[in-house]
Amino acid sequence: MEEYKLLKIDDTLYRTHLSGKFLNRKKYQPVNPGAVTSFIPGTIIDVFVKEGQSVKEGDVVVILDAMKMQNRLKSHLEGIVKKVHVKKGDRVPKGAVLIEVEPA
């Protein structure tokens, strides 16, 4: 019986095996509205902002090249650029935080 693990469903603990897919599932990360992230893996073609610079909502901050398309990534809000995580030529995976903006 020792090989079984416990899984809780509706307050009941069941003895069972847990699949690798279940154990390796992605933990939920709350959305940070100030983060500009890569929606697709690709290469950074250009970065238009520096740390400390102020940006408006909709300003293009980064150009991300992916699937032969140059994607213009915009700031979601108005504020100050708190952190720039990438530079020209960097390759980024999907979902990476590229720029962090602190709301004004």
Added chain:
Amino acid sequence: MTIEKKINELNERRKKVIAGGGAEAVEKQKAMGKKTARERIQALLDENSFHEYDMFVEHDARDFDMDKKKLPGDGVVTGTGTIHGAPVAVFAQDFTVAGGSLGIMHARKITKIMDYALKMRIPLIGINDSGGARIQEGVNSLYGYGEIFFRNTLASGIIPQISVILGPCAGGAVYSPALTDFVFVVDKISKMFITGPEVIKTVLGEEISMEDLGGARVHSEISGNAHFFSKNEDECFASIRKLLSFLPWNNSEKAKLTEPAEPKLGYDIQNIVSDDPTMPYDVRDIIRAVVDNSDFLEIQEMYARNIVIGFARLGGRTAGFVANQPNELAGVLDVDSSDKAARFIRFCDAFNIPIITLVDVPGYLPGVDQEHAGVIRHGAKILYSYSEATVPKITVILRKAYGGGYIAMASRHLRADFVFAWPTAEIAVMGPEGAANIIFRKEIASSENPEETRKKMVEEYKKKFANPYVAASRGYVDAVIEPRETRKMLLHALMVTENKQVSLPPKKHGVPPF
């Protein structure tokens, strides 16, 4: 020329085609543990039953020096033969000829045998071993793929279609297998992906081996694209033959009856399941305890193991089994298990195979990942498939049947023809702990000893609702039966439902949540 000379010429021509890509290419193929296209067909079909067509088909491409290249059979072998004495149509791509690449004549050979299979209402088996589109033939090879996909879709639900991946099957080519009913893969030989490791590396900078990206194990365990996994080609052909032994040859027939046989002893059905609903067991033991010869052919054995699907026989009749597996993830319904079960239910329904559902389900798997992966949409597939199915539907509730899981698992409400329940069944809106915590929240919180009160309330709820008799009192359960009566009841139910007739409201087709 005398007739003998003409016959000699024919045999010379045949020999050239049968040599395929030549000795060197054949040797390379064998070094990879692979048989040649014709050897594969021989191994799959009944002995000496294969007849090849379109041997002398040639391409007429001219660009990129293609006019100087002779490609025997244009890289694919097609024909008909028999399995268990009944006719089947086959094609096998020949990797030794131009890497089994698909040009227009190659595709036309395939579509011709597909049309033939559909017209004659016989199963189609496609053996895939191809580098992909024949780039020299440009858009003509795209035409070829499109024509194949279209026919896969037309034939779907009319004849069983089986895909065998015995080599690379990459890019657009993967969509023909994906449109067919069953995909067979072999360890270390099968490779399936839309974009290969090299493209992924250049575009995304991610490094991964072909095996880890789209090998047999990945598609059997993680993606769910494959239905049967074998260690080598011979084992694979044997399991295709075994699968076909359970199936009808087309959608207007029923599967062939075999000699009825008792389950093999060694299983006492009554001792498999504990009456404590939190204790695990292997539900396949229940299936083996009730079916002929205890012979159960499991499908997608390694994928979404929390639900078990497969074929077996009862009294010589084929039945499709769908069963929650308490051994894995407590037998919950989730995105993958819903997807797996729903497609199987639709296959059974299309091919006149009665569905026997064994229920022991705690509900749906909670979690952000499940909600965000669309467990609502995927879970709905089970409801849709069971509701739409008009084949005999027989349900046995072994133990838990809680909430939405109860409804989804072929309940009376989705028009099960027979619902049996064991005395251990607990048919309720949710498990006793969860229910008591909600119903008696105030009593528990305001009592002097909340933990003790909670336990008392859980016991009270269990006594009142955790049984089959509330559902039986409403007629949602037809009979409460002893575990040892299960086989007898299933045999009877299959006999009674043999000529079941129901008709759904006429429509072009539904819009399932797929």
